[in-house]
Amino acid sequence: MAYAIETVGLVKRFPRRRKLSQIARHPLRRETITALSGVDLRVEEGELFGILGPNGAGKTTLIKLLCTLVLPDAGEAWVGGHNVFHDEENIKRSIGLVTGEERSFYWRLSGRANLEFFATLHNMSSFQARKRINRVLETLELQDKVDDLFYTYSTGMKQKLALARGLINNPEILFIDEPTKSLDPSAAQNIRKLVREKLVKEQGKTVFLATHNLEEAEQICDRLAIIDRGKILSLGTPSEMRTTVSKEDRYVLKLRALTDETVEKIRKDKKVAHISYRPDPANPSVSILEVRLLEHESALPLVIEALVTSGASILDCSHFEVPLEDVFAEVVKRKGDNT
Numbered sequence: 001m002a003y004a005i006e007t008v009g010l011v012k013r014f015p016r017r018r019k020l021s022q023i024a025r026h027p028l029r030r031e032t033i034t035a036l037s038g039v040d041l042r043v044e045e046g047e048l049f050g051i052l053g054p055n056g057a058g059k060t061t062l063i064k065l066l067c068t069l070v071l072p073d074a075g076e077a078w079v080g081g082h083n084v085f086h087d088e089e090n091i092k093r094s095i096g097l098v099t100g101e102e103r104s105f106y107w108r109l110s111g112r113a114n115l116e117f118f119a120t121l122h123n124m125s126s127f128q129a130r131k132r133i134n135r136v137l138e139t140l141e142l143q144d145k146v147d148d149l150f151y152t153y154s155t156g157m158k159q160k161l162a163l164a165r166g167l168i169n170n171p172e173i174l175f176i177d178e179p180t181k182s183l184d185p186s187a188a189q190n191i192r193k194l195v196r197e198k199l200v201k202e203q204g205k206t207v208f209l210a211t212h213n214l215e216e217a218e219q220i221c222d223r224l225a226i227i228d229r230g231k232i233l234s235l236g237t238p239s240e241m242r243t244t245v246s247k248e249d250r251y252v253l254k255l256r257a258l259t260d261e262t263v264e265k266i267r268k269d270k271k272v273a274h275i276s277y278r279p280d281p282a283n284p285s286v287s288i289l290e291v292r293l294l295e296h297e298s299a300l301p302l303v304i305e306a307l308v309t310s311g312a313s314i315l316d317c318s319h320f321e322v323p324l325e326d327v328f329a330e331v332v333k334r335k336g337d338n339t
Contacts, residue, residue, distance in 0.1 A: 002081055004173055004206040005043035005066060010075035012036040012061055012230075035061040037230040038075070048200045048207045050221035052214070052328065058230040059210035063175050066208070067097050080172055096166035098176045107151040111142070111161050114150055115168060122169045129168075136164045139198055156187030163194065173206045174199065180216060188216070196220040214324045226331050234331045242322045245330045248273045249296035254280060254316040255307065258287040262310040266291070271299035286315065 016031040036058050043049040051059050064070045066079050068088045077084045080094040105114050112133065119129035137143050140160055145153070153161065159179065166174055176195065180188035199205045211217050217224055218238050226234040226241070234241055258277060267275050274292040293299040307314060 002045070003042045003078070004045045004047065005041065005049075005077075005079055005208060007039050007041045007066075007077040008075055010036050010039040010041075010062075010065065010077055011073050012058075012065060012070065013073050035230050036065070036072070039227075039230070039232055041225060041232065041235075043206060043208060045206055046200065046204045048196060048209065048220060048222050050209045050211060050217045050224045051227055052211060052217045052224050053227040054212055057212075057227045059212075059227060060177055061230075062227070063097070063177050063208065063210055067095060067175055068092060093169065094172045096169060096171035096174045098162050098166040098174065098179060105150050105158070105161065105165075108149060110149055111146040111153070111164075114161065115146075115164060118165050119168050124168075132168060132170065133164075136167045139167070139203075140164050140194060154187070156183050156190065159183060159187070159191060160194075163191070167199075171205070173208065175208045175210075177210045178212070179209070180211075180213065192216060192220050214328060218324045226328060228332050233334075234327075238324055238327075239321075241324070241327050241331070245327045246322050247294055248292040249300075250290065250292050250320040251296075251300065251303075252318045252320065253289045253291070253307075253314055255287050255289055256285060256313040256315065258289060258307070258312045259310060262307060262312060263289070265310075266303055266306050269299065269302060271295050272303070 012035045013032040014035055016033050018031065022029075039058075039062065051062060053059050061070070065072055065084065066077060068079075068084050068091050071085065079091045082090040082094070084091065106117070109117070115133045115136075116129055119133060124132065137146055140163060142157075142160055142164060145157060150158070150161070163176075163179070166176070179191050179195065183191065195207060195209070200207055209217075209221060221238075223235070223237050224241065225232050234244060236244075263275060263277060266272055271294045272291060273294050275290070277287050277289040280286040280288050291303060293303070304314065304317075
């Protein structure tokens with residue numbers, strides 16, 4: 001199977017900054033910092049893949065390497081089937097790059113003029129550039145303000161224009177680094193919706209998204225990789241990651257006519273990891289039952305059947321997943337304990 005992105009044993013080191021006194025004492029010594037350490041990844045075509053980690057974890061370095069802005073010190077990587085060592089030009093033609101801190105726009109030009117300039121860097125004719133820019137503006141709903149000067153744009157508008165620039169060459173694969181950094185919640189949600197709905201679902205693009213925003217990662221990504229100190233600690237869908245931290249699913253039910261006998265009967269089931277109940281503070285005639293289940297797909301129907309058979313009335317049932325924040329913290333902690 002061909003992958004949109006594939007890496008094998010990817011390693012990247014950078015020289016460590018040294019003080020003048022250290023250089024004077026040991027002028028020939030070379031110290032390095034390992035930014036990436038044996039990274040193995042496979043991203044499928046049309047997938048929205050998220051790389052999740054704290055600042056300094058290696059996310060931006062990985063994106064720069066996959067975009068051929070830097071080369072690895074060891075390992076292999078392919079983007080769109082092209083090798084980063086040998087097919088730099090083919091990779092650059094097939095990708096787009098969007099960063100959260102965009103400083104390369106010309107602030108006293110309009111948004112359209114900026115896009116026209118960047119289109120020329122892709123060797124587009126005036127006609128091709130105009131046609132492609134109009135298409136991108138329509139996709140991102142930017143027609144109204146594109147002729148305003150760039151310096152007048154809000155932070156959200158600037159980020160939308162950065163996204164437009166990344167799409168100018170109609171890339172198969174789009175790399176996005178911290179797309180909602182410094183945006184207010186409304187602007188951030190708008191960017192996420194554009195990426196998920198327009199670019200991935202409608203246009204079928206592969207998106208490689210780097211973020212440290214846990215809510216953002218869970219909301220829009222098909223799969224995630226957690227990276228810390230240059231190493232991939234966990235990889236999978238958010239649901240798959242949760243199972244690495246806890247095999248239990250938590251449900252909270254509101255019921256009438258719940259009895260001790262019914263609770264004890266449910267407790268005996270081996271698939272019930274925990275069960276407890278208490279009166280509802282707002283309505284003493286209603287009980288709040290909390291149950292944690294193993295193999296919830298088969299266990300939950302049995303619990304509900306036992307409740308209904310006993311004469312209890314189910315008023316509400318809520319499913320509570322392990323927060324992705326807890327998953328991230330636990331994965332990083334386990335790695336730290338093993339080092």
